[in-house]
Amino acid sequence: MANIFLTPKYICMGEGALGMSKNHMKKLGTKALIVTDPSMIKLNNVRKLTDVLDEIEIDYEIFSDVNCEPTNHMVDAGLTLYRSTGCNFLVGIGGGSPLDTMKAIGAVVGNGGDICEYMGRELTNPMPPNVCIPTTAGTGTEASKASVITNTKSNVKMLLNDPNLMTDLAIVDPEFTLTAPPSVTAATGIDALTHAIEAYISKKSFLLSDTYAVSAIKRIFSNLYEVYINGQNIHARNQMAVASLEAGISFTNSSVTLVHGMSRPIGALFHIPHGLSNAMLLCKCLEFVTPCVVDRLSNLAREIGVYQVGMSDMEAARAFVEEAKKLCKKLNIQTLAEYGIDRNEFFSAIDKMATDALASGSPGNTRIPPTKEDLIGIYKSLWE
Ligand SMILES: NC(=O)c1ccc[n+]([C@@H]2O[C@H](COP(=O)([O-])OP(=O)(O)OC[C@H]3O[C@@H](n4cnc5c(N)ncnc54)[C@H](O)[C@@H]3O)[C@@H](O)[C@H]2O)c1
Ligand SMILES: [Fe+2]
Incomplete structure (x- = not known):
């Protein structure tokens, strides 16, 4: 029996990976929605990312209202910011929660409708260009075709599982995990x-x-x-x-x-x-x-x-x-x-x-x- 094998399009791996990814990030779009959580801001991780984006002259908005176990409400709020501020690509930085939220926002940008209808659904369209920067080791969401979002209406952690949820660029720098x-x-x-x-x-x-x-x-x-x-x-x-x-x-x-x-x-x-x-x-x-x-x-x-x-x-x-x-x-x-x-x-x-x-x-x-x-x-x- 034959099998299809999926990986992210690019993986930039090792100490200093964020800096090394500049040229790839540049090609993804002109304005990023950064999806993250408050502790990534406190730890200065978001600053490290925005310094790189500033250097390559890429505009951005920051959505940091994600906490552990992301919900449909967080996805909706991030989606509204993405749409209302003219973003055209996505960067998730943090543990699995911000990265999954970023992917879920991307799924709805590409496919429309309500995130609560996405459990088990096949995605017709890709996400916008996107980057995953994990700070835990970890969920592996930077290399998975999954996203897990809690549906607060049914109290179910919905598993979204589709090749279109594989990221374009995984930036895996162990320095982010030191804290x-x-x-x-x-x-x-x-x-x-x-x-x-x-x-x-x-x-x-x-x-x-x-x-x-x-x-x-x-x-x-x-x-x-x-x-x-x-x-x-x-x-x-x-x-x-x-x-x-x-x-x-x-x-x-x-x-x-x-x-x-x-x-x-x-x-x-x-x-x-x-x-x-x-x-x-x-x-x-x-x-x-x-x-x-x-x-x-x-x-x-x-x-x-x-x-x-x-x-x-x-x-x-x-x-x-x-x-x-x-x-x-x-x-x-x-x-x-x-x-x-x-x-x-x-x-x-x-x-x-x-x-x-x-x-x-x-x-x-x-x-x-x-x-x-x-x-x-x-x-x-x-x-x-
Ligand atoms: N999509 C997938 O393939 C996949 C696989 C497994 C799990 N998940 C999902 O991922 C989520 C869990 O992600 P997680 O376990 O990475 O945790 P998390 O993203 O929920 O983070 C847990 C806590 O650790 C903090 N944290 C993260 N990195 C840190 C760092 N470097 N230094 C200090 N604090 C840090 C966060 O701010 C948060 O308070 C769950 O919702 C789970 O269902 C997804
Ligand atoms: Fe897991």
């Missing part, structure tokens, strides 16, 4: 790990997506704890930035599966950061799927060096899951209770979450698709 605090570093790093593992065990995986997934998984096991305890280690930050990009490429060409399917409803209803809700679910979901992906998980055990001579494939697969558990423990990943979620409230939402998770389509990419009862069982097990 990420340990909790953000841990959660976003586990998000990237989850992308790569899910891409590798998905029924949609293929040789080239595997290449990127395995490489990302190895880098993350070698570097995530280091950047968690020593955020200023630029070499490890660079490894994580590459891993996040690789993980993004791997899942966008293969798919995410059960963890992401189950994580989005937790984000929509309980506003837990995306990476953290993935981290809470990752090992429970891996334990659940182990019997149908023993070969794949045992390969991963070999790749990260936890396979020992004489282990059966099942033992090796379990050793990989144990290693993921150890990493989450070292990163002090909180439980739902530690995060302050009310158990009764969570239990009364489980039915809706299981329904919404299945409706997103992601759990169906598991090699043996789980039932609603399976999902309910996993949600409940988060309290054991």
